[in-house]
Amino acid sequence: MDGQSAISGVSMLLSKEDSGGLENIRRCVCIVYDPSRSSQGVLALKALKLTDSFMDLYRNNGLTGEKLREKKLSWVDIFEEIPIKVSNSALVSAFMKELEAESPVSQCDFDRLKLSTAPFMERNLEFMIGCMDGLSSEQNKFQYYYRNLGRQQSQQQAWLQKRRQENMSRKAAGEEPLPEEDPSNPIFKPLPEPSRLEGYLVTNQISSYCNHINGVAGQSFNRLYLMKALQED
Template sequence: MANPAAAAGPSGGARSFLQAVSTVTEEAPSPLRVVQMEGLAVLKIIKHCEEFAPALVTGQLLGLDVGSVLEVTNCFPFPMREDDEEADADGANYQLEMMRCLREVNVDNNTVGWYQSCLLGSFQTVELIETFMNYQENIRRCVCIVYDPSRSNQGVLALKALKLTDSFMDLYRNNGLTGEKLREKKLSWVDIFEEIPIKVSNSALVSAFMMELEPESPVSQCDFDRLKLQENMARKAAGEEPLPEEDPSNPIFKPIPEPSRLEGYLVTNQISSYCNHINGVAGQNFNRLYLMKALQED
C-alpha cells in the first residue's frame, strides 16, 4: 500500500513553491534609497545646462532600477521646446530614434526619468508634477535630476534628485487636493517632493585611468634666486659689492607716488553735507510730529 505522506509530498512541495513565488511577487517594492549616477552622465547634464543657460533645458535619463538603487548610466538632451503639436510629435520621434541608436551600440536604453535645469531653485511647478505623473504611467519608479547653473557658478554643485511622495501622488490622482483631504492625510507643502541622495560613481576602467593621471609638476621659481646667489658669491670673492635685492633701474621697484587726498576730502565733505541736510529735515519733521501729538493729547 502506497504511503499517503509520500503521495502527498510532491503536491505539497508544489503548493509551497507556488505560495512562495506568489508571496515574493506580492511583496511591496523596496523604497528608493539612493540614485547612483555615472560620472559621464553627470558631465553630460552639466555641459548641456551650462551651454544653454539661462534658457531652461531638459533631457532623458537612462539606466537601471536595481532594488533600492536607481542607476543612471547615460543621458541625452531633448530639443528645445516649441508650443505647437508638430514640435511635440517631432520630439517623440526624436526620443524613439535616440533610444534605437543607443540600443544598437549596446548602451542602456531604459528610461529612468529626466533631467532639467532651473534658475535659483525655481523648479517646484505644476508642470513638474504633471510630468512626474505622466512618467509614472509607464515607469514604476522615476526621478528628476535638477541642476542649477547659477548656484554651481558659485562653487557648489547644485545637483539634486527628486521624486514625488506616494501619499501626494495618491491624492493628486484622485483630485483630493482639498483642505479637508490634506488635513485628513496630514500632508503639508514639505510632503510633495522627496529628495533622494545622489552617489557619483565611475567604472573600474575610468577609476584606473584617473589613478594613473598625475598632476603636472609646477615650474620651479628658485632658479633665478640660485643664479643671483651664484653671481653675488662671485662678486664677493672679487671684493665687489653684491647686487641689491631690488634693482633701482627697474620701474617695478620704484616707489608708488602717494595719491592726492583732495578727491577723498571732497567726497567726505559731500557726504557730510548730505547728513546735515537729512538731520535738518528729520529734525523739522520730528518737531511737527511732537507738536501734533501734544495737540491730540490736549
C-alpha cells in the first residue's frame, strides 16, 4: 500500500466505523510500502498508527477549529510512526546467500547510479497536485461555512436590534418586554462546522510527498556530483 492509498483507507475507515470499530482502529497499524522509491535503492517501508490524542478528539466529534486549537493538535499529530525491524531466519539468509551472483557487483548496485529520477518525481508531483486540488476543495467548504456564519450573525444582530427597539416601545407603554432570544427562529440555530479530518489528512499527505521529493532530489544531486568527479578524474 502506498502513501496515497493509506490516507484514503484511513479516511474511509474513520467515516464508516462506529464506537466499537474505533477501538479496533486504535490498535491497528498501517504498513506503507512505496515500490517506486524502493527501486531507487531505498527500502521505503513505514508503519503508521493513529495517535491517541487524535482518536480521543475524533470519538468525541471534536475535530472542529475550536477543539483543535484547545488541544493544540495539528495535522502532524494525526499519525505516529512505529519503528520497523526487518530480519530473516538463518535458513532464509543462507538461501539468499546461495542466490547471490558470483560477481561482486550486482545489477542493483548499477541501478543506484542511475541519474534519471523523472518517473518517480513525475509520479509524486502528480499525486501532490491531486492532493492540492483536494485541499482547495476542503478550503472552499470552510469559506462557504464562514460566509453563512457571517450572514447568520448579521441577521441575528438585525433581529436583536429590532427586538430591543420593540421592547423600548413596550416599556414606554407599560408592557412586559419580550425575550431577546427566540430559539424557534431559524437564524438562531447553530450552523454545523465542517469536520477538519479530510483537510488534515490531505495536508499530511502533501507533506509526505514533499519529503519524498526532497529526499530523492538530494540523492540525485549526490549522484551528479559523484559522476562529475569521476569524469574529471
